[in-house]
Amino acid sequence: MSDAREKILQAARAAFSERGFDGVSVEEIAHRAGVKKALIYYYFSSKETLFEEVWNNALEELEKHIFKEIEGENYYIKKIKRFLKAYVDFVTSRKILSRVIEREKPAVLNAANSGETWSRLRDRYNVFVERVAKLIEEGKENELIHPDIDPKAAAKLIAEAMSDSTSDPPIAESLQLLILRGLIKES
Structure with a gap:
């Protein structure tokens, strides 16, 4: 698994655990992971x-x-x-x-x-x-x-x-x- 993908998953875990699915945006996950939003969509549709x-x-x-x-x-x-x-x-x-x-x-x-x-x-x-x-x-x-x-x-x-x-x-x-x-x- 690529480092970027793993960073995205870790950031998403933390964000979803704190604020839930509805309370988190893809932009926030990208910010937490230190990646561009487009990279999230590269790995996840x-x-x-x-x-x-x-x-x-x-x-x-x-x-x-x-x-x-x-x-x-x-x-x-x-x-x-x-x-x-x-x-x-x-x-x-x-x-x-x-x-x-x-x-x-x-x-x-x-x-x-x-x-x-x-x-x-x-x-x-x-x-x-x-x-x-x-x-x-x-x-x-x-x-x-x-x-x-x-x-x-x-x-x-x-x-x-x-x-x-x-x-x-x-x-x-x-x-x-x-x-x-x-x-x-x-x-």
């Missing part, structure tokens, strides 16, 4: 296309961070604990990417935002939620998760709960415990 790459990269980083942490873990209770801890770690250590997701999630999920790009953004977010739902389903199959818990609803709740508010360590620990206790079936 529109502001939406640029945002799509930032959004997809943020979700890929999140998935890499949290799912890598549970690879090879066979004991489900440890797996779900590590998953939640890794999620909080991502939110607290990768603040810019986390803020992009949290700030723009309502706009991405809003059905009023139509068009191919917004549809792809929604689809990409739903892929992430599905991966979390599969983790919950695994616990149900092993009879470790309450049988009446809907995996997709639990996944959406986890994705909503893990936000910038978890940057406060005591709140993050309480949130992890609350989610864990709500999911795990007592033996």
